[in-house]
Amino acid sequence: MKTIREVLTDGTSFLRNSNTANETPFLDVLILLAYTLNISKEVLLASYPDKIEEKDENIFNNFLEKRIYGYPVSYIVNTKEFYGLNFYVDENVLIPRPDSETLVEEAITILKEFPTKKKILDLCTGSGALAIALKHSLPELNVICSDLSAEAVEVCKKNCISILGEELLIIEADLFSTIKWKFDMIITNPPYLTDIETDLMMKKNWPEPGMALRAGEDGLDFIRRIITDSPDYMEKNAYLLIESSIDQTESIKLLLDSGKFYNTRIVKDLSGRNRVTIGQRV
Numbered sequence: 001m002k003t004i005r006e007v008l009t010d011g012t013s014f015l016r017n018s019n020t021a022n023e024t025p026f027l028d029v030l031i032l033l034a035y036t037l038n039i040s041k042e043v044l045l046a047s048y049p050d051k052i053e054e055k056d057e058n059i060f061n062n063f064l065e066k067r068i069y070g071y072p073v074s075y076i077v078n079t080k081e082f083y084g085l086n087f088y089v090d091e092n093v094l095i096p097r098p099d100s101e102t103l104v105e106e107a108i109t110i111l112k113e114f115p116t117k118k119k120i121l122d123l124c125t126g127s128g129a130l131a132i133a134l135k136h137s138l139p140e141l142n143v144i145c146s147d148l149s150a151e152a153v154e155v156c157k158k159n160c161i162s163i164l165g166e167e168l169l170i171i172e173a174d175l176f177s178t179i180k181w182k183f184d185m186i187i188t189n190p191p192y193l194t195d196i197e198t199d200l201m202m203k204k205n206w207p208e209p210g211m212a213l214r215a216g217e218d219g220l221d222f223i224r225r226i227i228t229d230s231p232d233y234m235e236k237n238a239y240l241l242i243e244s245s246i247d248q249t250e251s252i253k254l255l256l257d258s259g260k261f262y263n264t265r266i267v268k269d270l271s272g273r274n275r276v277t278i279g280q281r282v
């Protein structure tokens with residue numbers, strides 16, 4: 001029987017020496033072993049000398065096998081931490097990225113400055129990461145989510161219950177198709193990859209849902225629709241916050257500037273890259 005220390009060290013070298021690009025081998029191994037043993041990472045780190053049972057080592061080795069083929073840790077353990085909260089994730093939803101915390105931070109800053117703005121819509125919510133993080137920080141908000149995927153809606157419901165202890169209103173809809181209200185803020189992390197980028201990921205059997213990524217030739221298909229349609233669902237001076245890839249933000253700002261928006265600006269993420277474009281409804 002190996003000790004926990006040995007399993008962690010061997011597992012880390014196994015991932016480090018595999019051909020798959022793996023930037024965080026020790027962290028991955030730590031998460032996978034803690035999940036196998038059903039204990040926290042902290043308890044695991046305090047248990048270095050303990051022996052690990054063979055059946056657990058086999059389960060853990062199966063996880064490592066998946067990982068060397070590039071399968072995301074978050075899908076193996078069905079969890080991803082976002083904004084300090086633990087979200088359930090599976091192949092029906094995009095795995096929340098730290099990049100998206102920029103949008104949440106910015107939304108919170110605006111909403112704290114204007115406390116009368118309370119009606120929020122999260123379009124293309126997926127796991128519910130943006131909506132739930134926002135509601136968790138500012139419980140007085142009235143947050144509604146929508147997503148085209150019935151499976152994503154189920155994941156989002158699950159996260160509402162486990163994180164917030166209550167369900168938010170979640171609508172299964174193609175963008176605004178069944179939305180009947182006007183909001184003070186619309187937030188969205190819609191699909192924004194180009195067809196070429198999405199095809200490359202699908203060719204590598206990337207397990208995230210293509211429908212959460214693919215957005216046409218320039219990746220702006222959904223964002224263009226959102227900018228065109230959203231003014232009908234926004235109160236005067238309401239905010240629209242859109243996440244996108246770095247090289248799309250200037251085009252998005254131009255689209256906002258040529259529509260019914262003012263005060264448009266681009267917000268950078270923690271790595272200093274353009275990430276969120278914001279405008280206010282005239």
Ligand code: GLN
Binds near residue numbers: 190
């Ligand atoms: N940020 C994601 C990626 O780079 C894309 C997310 C999206 O299209 N909404 O894979």
